[in-house]
Amino acid sequence: MSIRERLSGNEAVAYAMKQINPDVMGAYPITPSTEIPQYFSAYVDNGEVDTEFIAVESEHSAMSTCIGAEAAGCRAISATSSCGLCYMTEMLYVAASDRLPITLAVSCRALSGPININNDHSDAMGVRDTGWLMLFAETNQEAYDNYLQAMRIAEAVSLPIMICQDGFITSHAIENIELVETDKVRAFVGEYKPAHYLLNKDEPMAVGAYATPVYYMEAKRQQAQAMMDAKDVIRKVGAEFAEMTGRSYGLIEKYMMDDAEIAIVIMGSSAGTAKEAIKQLRARGVKAGLVKVRSFRPFPSEDIAEALSGVKAFAVMDKDDSFNAHCGPMYAEVTSSLYAAGVSGPKGVSYIYGLGGRDVRVESIERVFNELEDIAATGNAGETYRYLEVRE
Numbered sequence: 001m002s003i004r005e006r007l008s009g010n011e012a013v014a015y016a017m018k019q020i021n022p023d024v025m026g027a028y029p030i031t032p033s034t035e036i037p038q039y040f041s042a043y044v045d046n047g048e049v050d051t052e053f054i055a056v057e058s059e060h061s062a063m064s065t066c067i068g069a070e071a072a073g074c075r076a077i078s079a080t081s082s083c084g085l086c087y088m089t090e091m092l093y094v095a096a097s098d099r100l101p102i103t104l105a106v107s108c109r110a111l112s113g114p115i116n117i118n119n120d121h122s123d124a125m126g127v128r129d130t131g132w133l134m135l136f137a138e139t140n141q142e143a144y145d146n147y148l149q150a151m152r153i154a155e156a157v158s159l160p161i162m163i164c165q166d167g168f169i170t171s172h173a174i175e176n177i178e179l180v181e182t183d184k185v186r187a188f189v190g191e192y193k194p195a196h197y198l199l200n201k202d203e204p205m206a207v208g209a210y211a212t213p214v215y216y217m218e219a220k221r222q223q224a225q226a227m228m229d230a231k232d233v234i235r236k237v238g239a240e241f242a243e244m245t246g247r248s249y250g251l252i253e254k255y256m257m258d259d260a261e262i263a264i265v266i267m268g269s270s271a272g273t274a275k276e277a278i279k280q281l282r283a284r285g286v287k288a289g290l291v292k293v294r295s296f297r298p299f300p301s302e303d304i305a306e307a308l309s310g311v312k313a314f315a316v317m318d319k320d321d322s323f324n325a326h327c328g329p330m331y332a333e334v335t336s337s338l339y340a341a342g343v344s345g346p347k348g349v350s351y352i353y354g355l356g357g358r359d360v361r362v363e364s365i366e367r368v369f370n371e372l373e374d375i376a377a378t379g380n381a382g383e384t385y386r387y388l389e390v391r392e
Helices: 009-020 035-045 059-072 082-097 122-126 140-157 182-189 213-245 270-283 301-308 329-341 362-378
Strands: 003-008 024-027 052-055 076-080 103-108 133-136 161-166 174-179 252-255 262-266 288-293 295-297 313-318 347-352 385-387
Touching: 003 009, 003 140, 009 035, 009 103, 009 140, 009 161, 009 174, 009 182, 024 035, 024 059, 035 052, 035 076, 059 076, 059 082, 076 082, 082 122, 082 213, 103 122, 103 140, 133 140, 133 213, 140 161, 140 174, 140 182, 140 213, 182 213, 213 295, 252 270, 252 301, 262 270, 262 301, 262 362, 270 288, 270 362, 288 301, 301 329, 313 329, 313 362, 329 347, 347 362
Parallel strands: 024 052, 024 076, 076 103, 103 161, 133 161, 262 288, 262 313, 313 347, 347 385
Antiparallel strands: 003 174, 133 295, 252 288
């Protein structure tokens, strides 16, 4: 029977860590993820876990610690945000290319400058091509559930994984949550049994060796294959999790999309606001729908193309800007997915919203849908690169 609790997203993730009982945590504090190692270090101090907690002098060192531990055959974890994730970037590439399934909790926060400590997705999007798996959560419950599934997914394909939630919005807000019993968590996650690791005396090996041009491309091709393979693994682990908890997860979530004529694609906590707007629009007879991206890496291209194939117009909501002068990062992924699948009917618009913690309200989302109605009626998308609720 599940355990009912009231927890912040940060505390829920720390509690999931405690239930899994990993071997090593390398950690350095940064707002708004600081609470995660803070809570977890208390579990270590109280003897509730067997984890070796290593407090380091920087985020770069935190990830280096995890790389060393995971390469040795341990389960290694960390948590960070914003500039801390940037500081880890060099080692993120190393972790992925060395195929080390480290689990990293990210409480997403804007990047400087100007200096800002509020939520957007610029930190996670800034490292989106480092080779890490990336799952995003809408709610505290999803942050907890994603973390419980993360190690199974990462270890199955030998890639590291980020569990992303929205800083201060889910990381600090307290919500009702259902926890899984610890014995069930341990059985679900299982033990880590790496095929190759440094402390295996029967198999001398090196990790992070220099790759000449003769080998480098083959290593990258194997990484790419692992990322592709992860799609089926995420679905499989999500189905098993549903059997255990009744809460089902795939690569995306479709909300009122069966007969939708206009839709938005969105990621993170703002999906909840968008769902409320859609309820109100539906009550007025507007056939609005939503596609929530849970897995940004691997990107669910086939699922997105199928979900949007029947709509007349769609908007992709990016809580980050690529500064490429024409669209946000997720819009580029969505439109390339439609092109690859041969879906040419829907008209698309890229919206940049919520930067630096700018509020997104039900009325904000309704404004987007109103503009989509005009596009659907006229067939003219107009300016496809738009900022939502900005003082021009």
